[in-house]
Amino acid sequence: MKTTTKETSQVGRSIPRLEAREKVTGRAEYIHNMRLPGMLYGKIFRSTLAHGRIRSIDVSAAAAVAGVHRVITAEDVKTVIPDPYYGPVFHDQPILAMDKVRHVGEPVAVVLASDPHVAEQAAQLIAADYEELPAVFDEVAATGSPVIVHEVLRPAGMFPDFKDLAGRKNTNLHLDFKLRRGDVETAFAAADHVFEHTFHTRQIMHTPLEPIVSLAESTDSSVTLYTASQMPSVVRMEIARLLAWPENRVRVRTAFLGGGFGAKTYIKVEALVTVCSLLTHLPVKISLTMEEQFYTITKHANTLRLKSGVTKDGRITSRLCEVWWNGGAYADIGPRLTQKSGFTAAGPYDIENVHIDSYAVYTNLPPAAGLRGFGIPTLTWAYESHTDLIARALNIDPLEFRRRNLLREGRPQATGTIMKDAAIDAVLERLAERMDWHAPFDRGSGVIRRGRGIAIGFKASISNTTSVAIVNACGDGSCSVYCNTVDMGQGSDTALAQIAAEALNIPAETIKVIHADTDVTPYDMGTLGSRSTFHMGQAVKLAAEDARDKLLALAAELGLPPETTPIAQIFRKKFGMQAGNVVGIGTFNPKSTQPDHATGLAENITPFWMIGGTGAEVEVDTETGHVRVTRLVNIADVGTPINPGIVDSQLSGAAMMQFGCTMSEGMEFDAGQVTNASLADYKIPGIRDMPDQIINEVVEARQDTGPYGAKGVGETGTFGVSPAITNAIHDAVGVRLTRLPVTPEAVYRALRAANNDALEEE
Amino acid sequence: MVPTAAQQTIRFTLNGKPVEARILPHHNLVEMLQDFGLFGARESCGQGLCGCCTVLVNGNAVSGCLYLAAFIDGADVVTVEHLASAGTLSPVQEAFLETGAFQCGFCTPGFVLMVHQLLDRNPEPTEEDIRHYLSGNLCRCASYREIIQAVRSAAEKRKSCATG
Ligand code: FES
Ligand code: FES
Numbered sequence: 051m052k053t054t055t056k057e058t059s060q061v062g063r064s065i066p067r068l069e070a071r072e073k074v075t076g077r078a079e080y081i082h083n084m085r086l087p088g089m090l091y092g093k094i095f096r097s098t099l100a101h102g103r104i105r106s107i108d109v110s111a112a113a114a115v116a117g118v119h120r121v122i123t124a125e126d127v128k129t130v131i132p133d134p135y136y137g138p139v140f141h142d143q144p145i146l147a148m149d150k151v152r153h154v155g156e157p158v159a160v161v162l163a164s165d166p167h168v169a170e171q172a173a174q175l176i177a178a179d180y181e182e183l184p185a186v187f188d189e190v191a192a193t194g195s196p197v198i199v200h201e202v203l204r205p206a207g208m209f210p211d212f213k214d215l216a217g218r219k220n221t222n223l224h225l226d227f228k229l230r231r232g233d234v235e236t237a238f239a240a241a242d243h244v245f246e247h248t249f250h251t252r253q254i255m256h257t258p259l260e261p262i263v264s265l266a267e268s269t270d271s272s273v274t275l276y277t278a279s280q281m282p283s284v285v286r287m288e289i290a291r292l293l294a295w296p297e298n299r300v301r302v303r304t305a306f307l308g309g310g311f312g313a314k315t316y317i318k319v320e321a322l323v324t325v326c327s328l329l330t331h332l333p334v335k336i337s338l339t340m341e342e343q344f345y346t347i348t349k350h351a352n353t354l355r356l357k358s359g360v361t362k363d364g365r366i367t368s369r370l371c372e373v374w375w376n377g378g379a380y381a382d383i384g385p386r387l388t389q390k391s392g393f394t395a396a397g398p399y400d401i402e403n404v405h406i407d408s409y410a411v412y413t414n415l416p417p418a419a420g421l422r423g424f425g426i427p428t429l430t431w432a433y434e435s436h437t438d439l440i441a442r443a444l445n446i447d448p449l450e451f452r453r454r455n456l457l458r459e460g461r462p463q464a465t466g467t468i469m470k471d472a473a474i475d476a477v478l479e480r481l482a483e484r485m486d487w488h489a490p491f492d493r494g495s496g497v498i499r500r501g502r503g504i505a506i507g508f509k510a511s512i513s514n515t516t517s518v519a520i521v522n523a524c525g526d527g528s529c530s531v532y533c534n535t536v537d538m539g540q541g542s543d544t545a546l547a548q549i550a551a552e553a554l555n556i557p558a559e560t561i562k563v564i565h566a567d568t569d570v571t572p573y574d575m576g577t578l579g580s581r582s583t584f585h586m587g588q589a590v591k592l593a594a595e596d597a598r599d600k601l602l603a604l605a606a607e608l609g610l611p612p613e614t615t616p617i618a619q620i621f622r623k624k625f626g627m628q629a630g631n632v633v634g635i636g637t638f639n640p641k642s643t644q645p646d647h648a649t650g651l652a653e654n655i656t657p658f659w660m661i662g663g664t665g666a667e668v669e670v671d672t673e674t675g676h677v678r679v680t681r682l683v684n685i686a687d688v689g690t691p692i693n694p695g696i697v698d699s700q701l702s703g704a705a706m707m708q709f710g711c712t713m714s715e716g717m718e719f720d721a722g723q724v725t726n727a728s729l730a731d732y733k734i735p736g737i738r739d740m741p742d743q744i745i746n747e748v749v750e751a752r753q754d755t756g757p758y759g760a761k762g763v764g765e766t767g768t769f770g771v772s773p774a775i776t777n778a779i780h781d782a783v784g785v786r787l788t789r790l791p792v793t794p795e796a797v798y799r800a801l802r803a804a805n806n807d808a809l810e811e812e
Numbered sequence: 813m814v815p816t817a818a819q820q821t822i823r824f825t826l827n828g829k830p831v832e833a834r835i836l837p838h839h840n841l842v843e844m845l846q847d848f849g850l851f852g853a854r855e856s857c858g859q860g861l862c863g864c865c866t867v868l869v870n871g872n873a874v875s876g877c878l879y880l881a882a883f884i885d886g887a888d889v890v891t892v893e894h895l896a897s898a899g900t901l902s903p904v905q906e907a908f909l910e911t912g913a914f915q916c917g918f919c920t921p922g923f924v925l926m927v928h929q930l931l932d933r934n935p936e937p938t939e940e941d942i943r944h945y946l947s948g949n950l951c952r953c954a955s956y957r958e959i960i961q962a963v964r965s966a967a968e969k970r971k972s973c974a975t976g
Contacts, residue, residue, distance in 0.1 A: 066909055066910065066912055067912065069917070070909045070912070070914075071901070071909065072917075073914055073917030073920050074896075074901065074905040074906075074908045074909050074914070074917075074920055074921075074924060075852070075892065075893065075895070075896045075901070075905065076850075076851065076852020076853075076891070076892035076893050076920070076921035076924075077851075077852070077893070078917050080851075080854070080918065082854060083846070083851035083854065085846065165836075167838050167839075257952050258916075258918075258952060259854075259856040259857075259862060259864055259916075259918045259919055259950065259951075259952050260854070260856065260916070260918045261856065306916065306917065307916060308854075308856075308916045308917070308918025308919075309915075309916045309918060309952050309953060311952075339858055340856065340857045340858065340859070538916055539914075539915030539916030539917070539953045540915065541915070695912055696912070699912055699915060699955060699957075699958060700915075702954065702957055703915055703953045703954045703955065705954075706954030706956070707952070707954060728857070728859060728861075729857045729859065729861040729862060729950065730859060730861055734950060734952060735954060735956075736947055736949075736950055736956075737942075737943050737946045737947055737949070737951075737956045737959065737960070738943050738944070738947050740943075740954075740956045740957065744957055
């Protein structure tokens with residue numbers, strides 16, 4: 051069976067993205083560009099208070115504006131959805147605020163008009179009267195605070211292991227993940243040295259350039275959502291659950307996403323546009339502005355405390371990690387992150403005694419969840435800073451210190467899971483080589499001082515999730531892949547086409563990947579956590595093999611030579627003309643075990659591990675605190691890459707995103723109000739911020755359980771960036787930054803403080 | 813609010829063809845182009861800070877999100893869609909495609925137009941020139957390294973087109 055002569059193997063080729071032409075001509079489809087006849091635009095009226103009881107909402111002036119179709123509040127929402135609370139872990143988030151507002155920027159009402167400018171102006175005429183309540187913002191203070199964000203916890207039931215949190219009252223702590231391995235206290239007492247450090251990060255916004263946007267169209271018995279979502283299947287389930295409809299009455303479609311990075315997961319404005327469309331019988335679209343995105347979803351601010359016991363020859367014998375995740379006012383997927391990333395908080399080291407407490411905490415800040423790494427870059431920053439500080443204190447080379455403690459293949463990770471297909475040592479060794487670690491290093495002179503640092507991190511993939519794919523061969527032999535993986539820039543369309551092409555023995559460029567439309571594309575948990583290449587890749591491979599086997603059998607049945615007959619000819623012989631389809635289906639659901647509730651231990655915690663190491667060379671201007679990263683080296687274990695070119699750009703893209711989180715990004719607040727909610731004041735990396743040199747490399751590796759040896763890559767480049775940079779700064783000027791971002795001001799203050807000449811705090 | 817009487821008709825050249833449009837005084841250029849089925853210029857930050865909405869007006873790159881449609885009256889407007897209107901990609905587009913100078917592609921039309929303008933004005937830019945010229949365009953996917961390569965390759969292509 052063949053269509054055209056295959057030149058080389060389909061996987062392992064750096065072909066351009068299949069949609070490259072549409073992207074350079076401006077013709078690629080994004081939901082943000084969609085318009086439907088008769089469509090209304092929604093503009094949201096938002097809370098100005100961090101915490102308050104709603105006394106009344108006056109929408110009369112807004113409703114009276116010429117051109118306003120309707121104004122909708124929670125009272126209207128309840129007529130469609132009596133219990134309008136959503137969320138993947140807790141049903142804690144109302145579609146529009148009910149009774150209370152819990153953060154500044156929380157949606158309270160929405161104005162609908164066919165001119166978005168009219169809706170926007172009218173929204174400013176809405177007045178809400180609140181009884182102001184005390185608010186809590188700090189993640190550590192919130193754990194013991196009398197200020198309670200949610201009176202009672204309502205687990206969603208999607209994850210069975212959170213059920214026992216139901217009904218928990220009067221606490222902002224909505225998940226505490228514990229891991230207990232060995233006995234840290236005894237080990238601390240026996241250790242030659244004990245080190246303890248605390249680190250802080252600030253809240254970050256994903257900043258996809260295509261904003262969060264959804265459009266709903268409805269009849270009385272069905273709704274179609276066009277939404278920039280990373281999780282079309284989950285959107286369908288959640289909307290169906292809210293409406294108490296069967297899933298098949300909700301249709302969810304996506305297009306290319308103009309970036310996602312975790313911001314477009316679970317549901318965001320999908321429920322709101324659905325309700326608005328059902329109430330008005332018109333299509334309704336809501337596109338958030340850049341400012342509104344800052345109030346919608348973010349990455350956690352954290353406090354992290356680490357304590358390690360070490361022998362005099364540099365073996366870590368015990369590590370205690372306490373991590374507070376500032377989840378903001380609504381849990382979103384934060385508790386999952388608290389647990390899933392929590393169990394790696396001690397780092398990729400072989401430590402006998404580990405004690406981890408990872409706390410998800412409600413506060414009155416905008417909600418927080420995963421951003422490219424699901425908590426891992428934050429944890430890596432803390433444990434790799436801590437590790438570096440220990441090495442320096444013991445006067446051991448930081449590379450050598452890591453070597454002595456590295457978690458190697460076949461050894462148990464903190465959960466007890468035995469490490470497999472995790473090239474931690476290969477990544478570290480290659481990193482050292484590419485950094486020329488043992489070569490003499492120019493340390494600069496005068497006001498410009500140079501330094502370098504390395505760091506390595508690891509991440510467990512999301513576990514117990516399912517992907518389903520369909521491969522369809524048409525009468526002319528052309529093939530399509532139907533799946534709910536969403537291409538948001540990571541190149542999944544191309545990689546999945548390459549996987550299907552390999553199995554079908556046809557060129558990847560001839561395959562079409564059908565974008566999510568839940569009426570026709572099958573279930574997938576979501577495009578997140580670097581799971582698509584592995585999970586959907588396997589499902590697509592299985593589906594393509596299924597189609598291939600059916601075609602081969604059909605050819606044999608027709609007396610055609612199976613291996614060499616073009617697909618079109620098989621159909622022609624069978625049906626007497628160009629007709630028919632052969633459909634293959636594949637389902638992939640790798641099993642793993644949930645961590646034990648009391649100990650956090652698990653035999654098989656993840657389907658695969660991702661490993662990323664970064665090295666940085668920096669120049670610090672000691673007069674201004676300005677840091678220039680001159681060289682950034684990213685080394686990763688991605689298994690065997692499906693498309694090395696795309697993998698390379700994913701690594702530098704991820705590294706640059708974390709570079710932003712390290713150097714300049716951080717939301718600032720005044721009484722819960724974001725004071726820098728604009729690209730003018732919130733600085734994401736631009737082309738001038740790029741390090742002079744970025745080197746990416748993947749180590750030779752193979753994920754046995756992955757499609758053609760591959761595994762995920764989208765997040766791996768983020769892991770080591772922050773600690774590599776702060777370790778390099780320490781190396782250059784001898785000061786340790788324990789808060790991100792490391793702005794010139796922060797560095798300058800640290801330099802002055804180290805000189806016993808601290809600047810006054812603002 | 814805005815009385816319909818405020819509607820006005822403007823005439824201008826859009827991608828080489830004379831056109832007219834009925835607009836309201838508060839409509840910006842991005843919105844107006846959508847009425848022509850042109851979606852390559854996209855609003856993202858809405859504040860002139862990201863370059864996703866770049867459009868060439870009388871040969872100059874402008875931020876369509878901040879440019880009132882009313883000011884287009886009589887102007888010559890070129891959007892990204894025009895660059896390949898004859899069916900072949902421009903050398904800049906070709907270079908972006910070949911070097912993979914994008915991931916999600918949302919920022920790409922803005923970068924492509926800016927690079928056109930850069931190479932028109934400076935056919936052999938240094939890396940510093942490139943970084944300087946493109947500093948007003950943001951790419952959250954951070955394809956900057958590949959974009960710099962694409963500019964170099966596009967400069968080469970244009971040179972060989974001109975000489976060949
Ligand atoms: S949308 Fe116009 S510059 Fe950002
Ligand atoms: S390619 Fe995604 S923003 Fe530039």
